[in-house]
Amino acid sequence: MTDSFMxxxxxxxxxxxxxxxPLSQLRLKDxxxxxxxxxxxxxxxxxxLxxxxxxxxxxxxxxxLAATRVVQAVARPDKVNVAMLGNVVRQMHVHVVGRFQSDAAWPDPIWCKGAGPTYPPHALAVLRERYAEAARLHFAAL
Structure with a gap:
C-alpha cells in the first residue's frame, strides 16, 4: 500500500x-x-527490515541489486557501498554509493564527512537523466 506514503x-x-x-522510489542524492x-x-x-x-x-x-548495477553502469566506480542506517532519518532508505579511490572520503566511510557541495542545477538534471535511463534498462532485466 502506497496511498499514505510520504x-x-x-x-x-x-x-x-x-x-x-515496484517497491521503492529511486532517488539521486544531491x-x-x-x-x-x-x-x-x-x-x-x-x-x-x-x-x-x-x-x-x-x-x-x-x-x-538493480540500483547497484545502475551505479556501476553510470559511474564505473572502484567499489559500491550499500548501507541502511536510519539514525538521522528514521524512514527506511537504502544508500547505494559509488566510491572511487580518488573521492573526498576514501577509504573512510562517507557518513562522517558532512554535507558536500551540491551539483549545479544543469549538471544535476543531466546526471539524473543518465541514472533514469540506466534505471529503466537495469530494472527491466530483473
Whole structure:
C-alpha cells in the first residue's frame, strides 16, 4: 500500500527522484562528491527490515541489486557501498554509493564527512537523466 506514503522532508530536500520501482522510489542524492542513490520503500511507517513482509523484503533485495548495477553502469566506480542506517532519518532508505579511490572520503566511510557541495542545477538534471535511463534498462532485466 502506497496511498499514505510520504517521503521524509530531509530526503526530499537533499535528493531528486530518478524512478519508481515496484517497491521503492529511486532517488539521486544531491552531493557532488559521490555517485549516491537512495532507495526508499513507498510503505508508510517502515523503519526496519523487520517492518517488511517476506515478499517486500525480496523485492527490496532485487531493487538494491538493480540500483547497484545502475551505479556501476553510470559511474564505473572502484567499489559500491550499500548501507541502511536510519539514525538521522528514521524512514527506511537504502544508500547505494559509488566510491572511487580518488573521492573526498576514501577509504573512510562517507557518513562522517558532512554535507558536500551540491551539483549545479544543469549538471544535476543531466546526471539524473543518465541514472533514469540506466534505471529503466537495469530494472527491466530483473
Amino acid at each position: 517521503l521524509d522532508p530531509r530526503l526530499e530536500a537533499t535528493s531528486v527522484p530518478v524512478a519508481d520501482w 552531493d557532488a562528491r559521490f555517485h549516491w542513490l537512495l532507495l526508499v520503500p513507498r510503505r508508510p511507517g517502515v523503519a526496519e 523487520t517492518d517488511l513482509d517476506e515478499d517486500a523484503y525480496a523485492q527490496l533485495a532485487a531493487e538494491v
